[in-house]
Amino acid sequence: MSFLKPIALALSLGTFSLASHAAAEQYFPLQSYRIGPYAAGGTGFFGGFIDYLQHVNANGGVNGVKLTWSECETEYVVEKGVECYERLKQGLNGAPAAATNPLSVGIAYATLDRSHADKLPLITINHGRTDSTDGRVFPYAFPLQLNPYSEVSAIVNYIAQQVGGADNLKGKKIVTLYHGSPYGKETNEVLEKLAAKYGFELTLLEVPHPGNEQQSQWINIRRIKPDYVILRGWGVMNPVALKTAQKVGFPADRIIGNIWSNAEDDASPAGAAAKGYISITTHPSGTDFPVLQGIKKDVIDPGKGNLADPKRLGTVYYNLGVVNGILNVEAVRLAQEKFGQRPLTGEEVRWGFENIRLDDKRLQELGALGLVQPLQLSCADHEGGGAVRFQQWDGQAWKLISDWVQADRALLRPIIEASALQYAKEKGITPRDCSKES
Amino acid sequence: MFYTEAGQFSTRYAADRRVFRLRQDRFALALLLVFAAGVVPLIGNDYWFNAILIPFLVLSLAGLGLNLLTGYAGQLSLGSAAFMAAGAFAAYNFQLRIEGLPLLISFGLGGLVAALLSVVFGLPSLRIKGFYLIVSTLAAQFLIPWVLVKYGWFSNHNASGVISAPPLQVIGADLSTPVGRYLLTLGVVVALTWLAKNIVRSELGRNWMAVRDMDTAAAVIGISLPKAKLLAFALSGFYLGIAGSLWAFAYLGTVEPHGFDLSRSFQVLFIIIIGGLGSLLGNFLGAAFIVLFPLFLSNLVGLLPPGLIDAGQLENVQKMIFGALIIAFLIREPEGLARIWQKFRARARRWPLRY
Incomplete structure (x- = not known):
């Protein structure tokens, strides 16, 4: 039975570290993909996302709440993505999950109903199911910035x-x-x-x-x-x-x-x-933006960067990860203003996403002017931007x-609403009344 | 000791022919079913239901479907996933277009559609055998998902061609919670396994095995080859179709045709090869191995301190370990995990004697 000893040791260490991480933290479950045919996108996106979270932590977290995360490999495969979702949704060491970011249309589709049932926002930046823009029918899905x-x-x-x-x-x-x-x-x-x-x-x-x-x-x-x-x-x-x-x-x-x-x-x-x-x-490549310079100073230069090849800093996928990080953290920050400076539940973070208002002034503060487009989300509109360069x-x-x-979002909106209503009918969902949302 | 058979006499032929002749076997099975249906729902959590138990049961059922065809009737097939897709999309459309159709009836009708398609693609089996037959079933594997993608009607004109699960209600009970979906899957799988066990012990099942072992000899003793082969395709398709419906509705909740691609067919084939051809238990063992082992490895790896090994490399190492284990198992026991269990059982019955 000698081979069981390391396993038992690892298990006991796992439970031990559970106790030592009781501090206030907000958790990001990452359904990442680093191998398989789409690894180039996955390593870039999740590299940028993680590096931005590290950058936020290096500057004191969000109002003192540190951000934490763990990864689960999906290989862009739907079943693995679902498994990862179920594994990670509970949070980590007591830190509650804020939102999931699978970066895969298939996984997003498969976890759509689950996100709704678990009250955990599902972020599909620049992709996802188009009609999930209609937040009345899809309260927990956010095709941020740009739907198809x-x-x-x-x-x-x-x-x-x-x-x-x-x-x-x-x-x-x-x-x-x-x-x-x-x-x-x-x-x-x-x-x-x-x-x-x-x-x-x-x-x-x-x-x-x-x-x-x-x-x-x-x-x-x-x-x-x-x-x-x-x-x-x-x-x-x-x-x-x-x-x-x-x-x-x-x-x-x-x-x-x-x-x-x-x-x-x-x-x-x-x-x-x-x-x-x-x-x-939706975002330029390059490293000239203050937020990327900040990441370079806090994360890359001390050798803590997530990219295996540091030359990929500032590429399109990496910067998309950074943009995604900015939007997620902004939602957490906004929700903290309403619900208090503590780790938040997915439901509370969802409020944050629905109330994202990024104007030029706020983007300037974030060091992301020109990197992120001005965004304004609402209960009914879960996309917010709709602009590209x-x-x-x-x-x-x-x-x-x-x-x-x-x-031309005014033209698209009726098409999206019709499609969302068809979905609501198929599933027996009653759309939310947005005039009653605070 | 546990397998003491002393005192268990068969006084009638019927008692001698029953599926589980030993009292211990019957007891163990009953215990297992009570545990699965009564205890697991109480102690399981979302992760166990959604990520482990439901896919395990559904893949076991898919393996069972292929095993009827390949393991019992000896017809090779690489179209399992296509018939799963056909079943899932058919059930979806029945549910969508016929108001108030009970869910289980939709599953059954989906299974019938898959069975019909399976018979069509099984027709060449009357003329060709072995690897050549794979080509015909491979055609199903490419044609069926293509048709489902090509014609929007099948997915109710969803822009992305994705279907999503209807409300899961059986006789008024809402089964959309993880426990409910688990019980739904368990119920269907247990019922169909019971049916399969009876089929393979019936005349039809014995005909299949005769065809598998030597079809010329089978024909000589008066077994109708077309009937045996096509019924094997039909029943296999039916089982796969229902497995597909469960995969789409009880497990993922949504599915696109590409979710049923060739690699899914291979997965089902590997389940029956690793589990054991011509064995019902083998499907469950094989599915457990294919589903649970990678998860076990990946959860074990999660205990390593982060940053020790590059995350991408760690994934590749897991794949290598898993591959090596498959090879090791098949060298150790080419007839699959079910055979290992049989050997173990045979030894337990003799214990403490060695021979």
């Missing part, structure tokens, strides 16, 4: 700017090349509505998962001769699209990548073919080429 519909609406608005106004969209040809998955298909319906409204010709082309073979789609595109191609890719599909576009002679600066086709890892593998490629982003790949790095471009 806003994303395509902003892209169409940018194209309108480029062609000299929305009137000139009439008769233009736009092709959307989408990943053959629920994520890829999510926006097809709304694109068709936009095409009908503005009168452009839309062609939807599917690329089967994983997307490493796109010859026929691009030959089709060459035949159609579109004015713009919207690339709705994921992972390996993106560089392959850029390379194949070069092969068939389609100019890279007429390809507009969506929010999951906008990282360094999407453009650089395509080499010279990616030069000139345009994509949207456009960036262009110069062969080495992304350069911003536009100011904030706003999605």
Whole structure:
């Protein structure tokens, strides 16, 4: 039985550390993914998130409440994500969980009902289920900053700017090349509505998962001769699209990548073919922002950074993690103002998320002016922003080429509400009355 | 000692033919069922229900479905996940489109749809055998999820093609809590396991085994091969379809066609290979191994001091340990975990004698 001894020792140590961590802490359960096909996104995002939490802790925490976290590997696999959710939701050593951030559409879908039952906010920054924007039906889901519909609406608005106004969209040809998955298909319906409204010709082309073979789609595109191609890719599909576009002679600066086709890892593998490629982003890459300088000083320079390769500091995924950290911590801070300076329950943190108001002044204080867009959430609106900037790949790095471009949210809202109501009907949910929320 | 059989005589043929001839076996089974249905709901927590017990039971049922086909009837299949998907989406649509249809009936109808599809893709089994048959079932594996993605009707035109669970109500009782979903799963799995045990001991089950062991000989003694094979496909599809419904509704609560991809088929196949082909107990042992062991490793690793080993590497090490264990088990006992249990039981019956 000698082999049991280390296990018993570890178990006893585990219970021992339980007692020694009784201090006031707020816990972030991290369903991270560091291996598997999407590890590049996972390590960057969760690296940035953890580093920001460390940065907050180095400056005294949130009103003295330290932040703590632990990770559980999901490999981007739904069942593992669910297992991690159940494992971590209880909190850690008495510190209550604030919110979950799975960064995976599939896991978010699978934990949506659970989040509601457990009263734990589910944060899907820049992605997620579009109709969860309607906080009346989805009180615990937050597709912060940008939901998929806003994303395509902003892209169409940018194209309108480029062609000299929305009137000139009439008769233009736009092709959307989408990943053959629920994520890829999510926006097809709304694109068709936009095409009908503005009168452009839309062609939807599917690329089967994983997307490493796109010859026929691009030959089709060459035949159609579109004015713009919207690339709705994921992972390996993106560089392959850029390379194949070069092969068939389609100019890279007429390809507009969506929010999951906008990282360094999407453009650089395509080499010279990616030069000139345009994509949207909700946050610039780079390390010039005071908050990133702060992270560098407090976390990276003392050697406590979470990234295995420190050169990835300031990349798109890393900065998204930092932005996500800022929003989560801001929600905790706001909720503390209402409920008291102590570790909060998920339900209390949800109030914080619904009351996020980030204006330029507040962003300046956070050192994130220009990194995070102005956001205002409410009971009914769980997205808040809906603006993107456009960036262009110069062969080495992304350069911003536009100011904030706003999605046409007034147009999208009825579509979202209709979809949310259908969900509410299917599930037998009575939507909240937002006029009664404090 | 525990297995003293002295005094247990069969006085009638029926007593000799019963499923559990020994009093101890019957007692142990009853105890297990009482524990699973009566004690576990009281002592379990959300994590145990949602992350361990429900997926374990559902995968056991899926393994059972494949085992009827592969382990008993000897027909290889790589389409298990596709039939699970068919069952889940069919049950969802029955539930959605027929007002007031009881949940269990939807599950059953979903299972029937999966059974029908399974028979269609099993038709080539009348002409081809072994690895060639895998190609046909592989076609199901690619075709069915593709159809479910391609045509929005199947997911009620959900923008992302994802379906979500209807309210889980059985005879008026709300089973949407973790305990409720566990009991629902347990009830379905126990009932279907009981049915399977009786099927494999019936004439049909014996026909299957004859076909498995040598189909020419089986045909010579008058067993209808088409009937035996297609019934195996049908019943396997039915079980897999119900497992798919449970996976979608009782376990995850939501599912997309890609959740039932080829790797899920392989997972089910590995469950029956590791658990034991041609054994009902093997499905449960195999599923326990596949579901519980990685969780055990990962929870064990969670006790290590953070930062000792890089988090990504730690995950890869777990995969290596798990892979090595599978190889070790299969070298030790090629016939699966169920065989180890049988050997152990045989020794316990003889104990303290050695032979």
